Amino acid sequence: MVAEPNPIERYRNNLQGEVDSAVLYRVLAESESNPQMKEVYRRLAAVEEAHAEFWRGRLSKLGAAGGRRRVSFRTRALAFLARRFGPNLVLPIINSFERSGSEQYDNQPEAVSA
Ligand SMILES: [Fe+2]
Numbered sequence: 001m002v003a004e005p006n007p008i009e010r011y012r013n014n015l016q017g018e019v020d021s022a023v024l025y026r027v028l029a030e031s032e033s034n035p036q037m038k039e040v041y042r043r044l045a046a047v048e049e050a051h052a053e054f055w056r057g058r059l060s061k062l063g064a065a066g067g068r069r070r071v072s073f074r075t076r077a078l079a080f081l082a083r084r085f086g087p088n089l090v091l092p093i094i095n096s097f098e099r100s101g102s103e104q105y106d107n108q109p110e111a112v113s114a
Contacts, residue, residue: 022048
């Protein structure tokens with residue numbers, strides 16, 4: 001892999017993805033009625049929050065701020081649908097995003113080793 005002069009933008013994009021996932025899982029936890037599933041969503045949200053912290057840490061090592069990330073339009077739209085119609089409606093959509101999201105990390109050595 002060619003040395004990258006400045007990975008800050010990449011780290012910020014990663015952070016954004018984790019922030020979005022965390023928010024979405026929090027909303028799914030809120031809108032889910034089944035207590036077991038609620039707990040699953042809570043745990044997934046905690047995992048994504050930990051991932052977000054990982055990228056914030058990477059950024060701060062480079063002297064860069066992660067900043068307060070705005071939740072993306074896509075996530076706000078999905079959150080709206082989950083609240084309105086329940087998690088089952090949005091789960092298939094989230095699934096396909098998660099798959100493309102993890103492919104995004106395939107060429108990122110920090111993400112793979114973490
Ligand atoms: Fe994640």
